[in-house]
Amino acid sequence: MSGMSALPAPASIPAAGDAAARLADWLSRHRRVFALTGAGCSTGSGIPDYRGENGAWKRPAPVTWQAFTGDPAVYRRYWARSQVGWPRFGQARPNAAHRALAALGRHGPVAMLVTQNVDGLHQRAGSPCTIDLHGRLDAVVCLGCGERSPRAALQPRLDALNPGWTPGAAATAPDGDADIDEDAERVFVPPRCARCGGLLKPDVVFFGENVPRARYEAARDALAAADAMLVAGSSLMVYSGFRFARMAHEAGLPLAILNRGLTRADALAGLKLEAEVGATLVAAAAGLGLPVAM
Numbered sequence: 001m002s003g004m005s006a007l008p009a010p011a012s013i014p015a016a017g018d019a020a021a022r023l024a025d026w027l028s029r030h031r032r033v034f035a036l037t038g039a040g041c042s043t044g045s046g047i048p049d050y051r052g053e054n055g056a057w058k059r060p061a062p063v064t065w066q067a068f069t070g071d072p073a074v075y076r077r078y079w080a081r082s083q084v085g086w087p088r089f090g091q092a093r094p095n096a097a098h099r100a101l102a103a104l105g106r107h108g109p110v111a112m113l114v115t116q117n118v119d120g121l122h123q124r125a126g127s128p129c130t131i132d133l134h135g136r137l138d139a140v141v142c143l144g145c146g147e148r149s150p151r152a153a154l155q156p157r158l159d160a161l162n163p164g165w166t167p168g169a170a171a172t173a174p175d176g177d178a179d180i181d182e183d184a185e186r187v188f189v190p191p192r193c194a195r196c197g198g199l200l201k202p203d204v205v206f207f208g209e210n211v212p213r214a215r216y217e218a219a220r221d222a223l224a225a226a227d228a229m230l231v232a233g234s235s236l237m238v239y240s241g242f243r244f245a246r247m248a249h250e251a252g253l254p255l256a257i258l259n260r261g262l263t264r265a266d267a268l269a270g271l272k273l274e275a276e277v278g279a280t281l282v283a284a285a286a287g288l289g290l291p292v293a294m
């Protein structure tokens with residue numbers, strides 16, 4: 001853990017212990033840290049990431065709001081794939097990254113945690129102040145009457161609408177999605193609101209859709225009250241996350257980034273750590289005297 005190693009370390013990828021020591025030191029110098037997290041915090045829970053370490057799409061870009069609401073084939077395809085992908089997504093458990101951030105929130109300097117993830121795993125791990133910037137996949141909202149319902153309750157309805165339906169060979173994809181057979185997608189019967197017949201949408205912010213204003217303002221106000229910003233496990237390629245790093249920079253707040261691979265805000269960061277997110281956060285928390293139960 002010593003920063004005085006006699007051996008020259010690679011400049012861009014420090015050992016996990018070195019990264020943790022530097023992060024612990026950085027955290028110890030701040031009292032109200034605004035933390036922003038992304039997919040890199042949840043890959044350890046078995047939820048795949050959309051992007052590779054260079055920030056580019058690893059797979060076809062996700063469904064847009066315009067296509068979901070305007071193209072019946074896209075709507076049908078979304079729900080067919082969700083019916084296959086949801087059970088595994090819904091069973092995901094918090095990992096070391098979530099537990100370390102929860103400890104840093106309860107007993108350490110993390111005053112607010114804003115996540116771009118839609119899995120609710122920070123709350124499950126016990127993070128006290130969390131904003132789900134892009135919503136939650138465990139809820140469904142009707143675009144007609146606005147009724148909200150649990151995603152888990154929709155699963156048996158999807159089964160009942162599609163008796164005997166089989167997706168063929170399936171592979172898990174990000175955000176409760178799954179790659180399935182195209183023929184199976186075509187014959188799937190998608191759900192409608194039981195009350196008004198409207199389209200049902202997961203309560204997440206789709207690409208091409210804005211973050212609800214009140215939610216954005218709550219996050220912005222939390223950043224304004226912070227004395228530093230930490231990004232953990234995000235490439236910040238999506239503007240709705242990147243803009244907080246830019247605001248922090250413009251406000252003169254110290255910015256630290258812990259992420260494997262490039263991020264859109266690397267040039268704005270005073271500290272950039274390329275290391276495994278969960279192990280580094282756990283070791284950094286331990287360095288602050290905050291043990292994380294494993």
Ligand SMILES: [Zn+2]
Pocket residue numbers: 142143144145146147193194195196197198
């Ligand atoms: Zn409705």
